[in-house]
Amino acid sequence: MRHKFGLSLTISALIMVAGSCLPPTASAKADEPEESRLRSRALGIVVGSYPPGPFNAITDVAGVTVGQTTLISGDGPLKPGLGPIRTGVTVVIPRDDVWHKKVPAGSFVLNGTGEMTGLAWISESGFLEYPIALTNTLNVPRVADGIVSWMIARYPEIGITDDTVTPVVAECDDGRLNDIQGRHVSETDVVRALNGATSGVVQEGSVGGGAGMVSYGFKGGIGTSSRKLPEAEGGYTIGVLVNANHGRRPELVVAGVPVGRLYEAATSVSQAFSPGQSEGSIIVIIATDAPLDGRQLTRLAKRAALGLARTGSTARHGSGDFMLAFSTANVIPHYPTDRTYTFTQLADTHMNPLITATVEATEEAILNALTMASTVVGRDGHRVEAISLAKLRTILDRQAK
Numbered sequence: 001m002r003h004k005f006g007l008s009l010t011i012s013a014l015i016m017v018a019g020s021c022l023p024p025t026a027s028a029k030a031d032e033p034e035e036s037r038l039r040s041r042a043l044g045i046v047v048g049s050y051p052p053g054p055f056n057a058i059t060d061v062a063g064v065t066v067g068q069t070t071l072i073s074g075d076g077p078l079k080p081g082l083g084p085i086r087t088g089v090t091v092v093i094p095r096d097d098v099w100h101k102k103v104p105a106g107s108f109v110l111n112g113t114g115e116m117t118g119l120a121w122i123s124e125s126g127f128l129e130y131p132i133a134l135t136n137t138l139n140v141p142r143v144a145d146g147i148v149s150w151m152i153a154r155y156p157e158i159g160i161t162d163d164t165v166t167p168v169v170a171e172c173d174d175g176r177l178n179d180i181q182g183r184h185v186s187e188t189d190v191v192r193a194l195n196g197a198t199s200g201v202v203q204e205g206s207v208g209g210g211a212g213m214v215s216y217g218f219k220g221g222i223g224t225s226s227r228k229l230p231e232a233e234g235g236y237t238i239g240v241l242v243n244a245n246h247g248r249r250p251e252l253v254v255a256g257v258p259v260g261r262l263y264e265a266a267t268s269v270s271q272a273f274s275p276g277q278s279e280g281s282i283i284v285i286i287a288t289d290a291p292l293d294g295r296q297l298t299r300l301a302k303r304a305a306l307g308l309a310r311t312g313s314t315a316r317h318g319s320g321d322f323m324l325a326f327s328t329a330n331v332i333p334h335y336p337t338d339r340t341y342t343f344t345q346l347a348d349t350h351m352n353p354l355i356t357a358t359v360e361a362t363e364e365a366i367l368n369a370l371t372m373a374s375t376v377v378g379r380d381g382h383r384v385e386a387i388s389l390a391k392l393r394t395i396l397d398r399q400a401k
Contacts, residue, residue, distance in 0.1 A: 070208055114319075135209045136173065215280070
């Protein structure tokens with residue numbers, strides 16, 4: 001796998017970006033101009049050898065949609081249950097009518113200090129039949145309620161003459177910036193994200209479930225990337241979406257360069273871990289249109305851990321690192337009446353390109369979460385800086401000489 005970064009880009013060119021690309025955030029002080037944000041590829045950082053899809057996002061897999069609700073309000077001292085609020089929810093819908101047209105799925109837990117609900121049934125059945133939601137740790141039950149309400153509204157026979165649901169909700173701890181005890185993401189917020197889910201461009205950084213997340217001592221959050229295989233290798237697409245809330249500053253590696261060690265040390269209390277606080281987590285969602293079954297998708301989910309490692313993570317004791325993969329190539333019917341149904345499956349011996357693409361897209365999605373996130377000031381004045389793109393470019397340029 002190759003990493004490249006274009007040395008012809010100048011710093012002045014790097015900071016030119018349309019304001020419409022920036023997500024709404026609780027950002028830095030008003031008298032400090034916020035550095036415009038760019039995706040890592042726009043900075044000249046090219047991860048691996050496979051090209052991205054048109055949007056370089058999980059939505060490059062046809063039929064996959066993403067919706068987000070971001071909750072930002074209040075400033076100053078923490079008032080448990082009241083604010084300040086820096087949180088939200090991000091949802092991934094594998095396909096339209098996924099309840100009746102289930103998708104094969106598989107998962108992997110690299111380190112289990114966290115939670116992704118619904119994995120027992122995915123492991124048992126080998127499929128996924130509802131949306132996936134990403135949010136903060138204490139909000140998991142309320143977000144699950146939102147998914148259940150949304151599903152019942154669409155399928156009113158659930159729990160009556162049809163089966164029940166076990167929602168898939170994955171969490172990361174945003175308590176350094178957010179009033180996490182308040183559990184401010186409501187059922188209404190979840191339904192809004194689900195109803196607003198679209199294909200195309202996906203907002204990244206301090207949005208949705210990533211609004212209050214911190215990664216490698218910098219502001220983290222939502223990131224996404226994709227890879228398109230050549231026709232000679234199947235022409236399949238791999239898309240990845242992450243919620244990055246993991247890692248310590250000295251660990252960060254970008255394009256093979258130890259950026260975290262070359263960047264100045266984090267000094268803010270909001271960039272350090274206090275005794276008793278978690279060491280963060282990362283959630284990785286992988287979508288593909290390659291015809292894989294649950295066993296093969298579990299294998300693919302495991303490979304996402306290699307993309308995580310390429311950014312410097314060591315999956316520390318207190319980190320919750322969860323990967324979930326699904327394929328849209330086949331339809332698993334809802335209680336089929338026939339004894340058998342047709343399922344097309346890729347031979348294991350042809351999986352290598354997909355494995356490489358998954359590693360590449362995971363790595364780039366994490367970098368996009370970092371480069372697209374904006375500085376956020378949260379509860380008790382905790383300030384988490386976005387990584388400086390100018391400083392990042394300088395470090396990479398120096399190492400290339």
